[in-house]
Amino acid sequence: MPSTLYPPISPYASGMLAVDGDHRVYYEECGNSEGVPLVFLHGGPGSGCSPAHRQLFDPKRFRMVFFDQRGCGRSTPRGGLYANTTLHLLRDLEQLRKHLGIAQWLVVGGSWGAGLGLAYAAAYPSVCTGLLLRGVFLGRKADLDWFFHQVRVLLPDAWQALAQQFPSATADGALASLAHAVLKGAPEEALAAALAWEAWEASVTERRLVAPRHGVAPELARALVDKYRIQAHYLRHGCFGWHEGFLLKHLQRLHGIPTILLHGRLDWVCRPSAAWDVHARLPGSRLHWIEETGHNPFEPRMVQALATQALALAGHDGGFA
Structure with a gap:
């Protein structure tokens, strides 16, 4: 697998999804429209998706969905705090899935997005074919x-x-x-x-x-x-709601969802113990320590791990490994 990014690509579709509270959420689709659906949850809170994120996954294998969480990036109103909570973000994600006509998808998230991915899977386990979570943030x-x-x-x-x-x-x-x-x-x-x-x-x-x-x-x-x-x-x-360990308390709802955790050994933003805590409480999960790597998803070893493990969860390399 490549330790560098896939070549740059442009979206084949994009739009603004009207949700509640006057918020409109920007989304885009990239890669293979007939491929394995994959949704990417960006970090922050408050950041957004970038063109470089499109290059993390095989565009021939995946129908990649990127969106800027409400109040973030190209979503409007940018910086808007009204009707902007974690629960709203989960509902937005589910509304987007239905809007795009996707029955199930692979959920990929990093940092804040990894925590959001855990929360989404706990709320809507039946629509998640797998979880690929980098640099887990639990919000405690x-x-x-x-x-x-x-x-x-x-x-x-x-x-x-x-x-x-x-x-x-x-x-x-x-x-x-x-x-x-x-x-x-x-x-x-x-x-x-x-x-x-x-x-x-x-x-x-x-x-x-x-x-x-x-x-x-x-x-x-x-x-x-x-x-x-x-x-x-x-x-x-x-x-x-995450302050007192909410995400860890609800991991039993993820039973049966293939879950891979990637965490840099040198991650000073989100401590490696967070990934260990999730792994220890989620039977069947796989934890991969990424050596000589910190929190940045674009470090070569992490780029390689994300690409490889996304394909593993999609079943293109012979299965979940």
């Missing part, structure tokens, strides 16, 4: 405490940069401070918080100091603030 208080507090011991220079860029982001209240600024602050304060948050996130992902951007163009600045508005909205509400 301990997971948030790690990212916004404890991991600073591994990145003291990046933490100092965060404190200098956004002084109110104290060690025991970084999430609350940043969230308040992007949600309630004046435009310049919201942008400063978003830039500081982005740099911290990039530093943890890359496992090195990443400096904040400067001189951001107005449209990009608005998009960045909208992204972190969504993320702040979800995280400060404990992902609307």
Whole structure:
């Protein structure tokens, strides 16, 4: 299997799906219209799908469905918080499946999208042919405490940069401070918080100091603030029910769904223990540790693992392995 991305492709269909609360969800289909249906759940919360995501899976084998979760990316209103909860996202996903006339599909998600994939499979197990989950995020208080507090011991220079860029982001209240600024602050304060948050996130992902951007163009600045508005909205509400280990408590609903977990050994964003916790509680699941790899899905070993294991779940390499 390739350790590089498949060649770039364009969607063969796209549209805007009207859901509730005035939200319209952008979606696109790529690859083989007669192939194995695969839906991709992007990370964040607050991010969106990118053209590079289309290159992770074999376009000859899969009918790939990508969509930007409500309030994200090309969905409208971008940054909209009204009627925007985890339950809404699950309903949107199911509405999209029916809209596209897909009976069942392979669910692929990374980071926040991996947690969302677990929640979707628990809610609608009969429509999931399999789960391929990378860098599992469970949304527990301990997971948030790690990212916004404890991991600073591994990145003291990046933490100092965060404190200098956004002084109110104290060690025991970084999430609350940043969230308040992007949600309630004046435009310049919201942008400063978003830039500081982005740099911290990039530093943890890359496992090195990443400096904040400067001189951001107005449209990009608005998009960045909208992204972190969504993320702040979800995280400060404990992902609307995930805070106390909700996902682990409902794994029994996934019984019989082939599930493969991929987790980088060097993932500092979502600790490897999260994948282990899911694997230990989900009989029959397969956990693949990806050596010398962090949280970024485009690192070569992870690219190879995603492509290979998607085909395994689709049955094109001889079965679930």
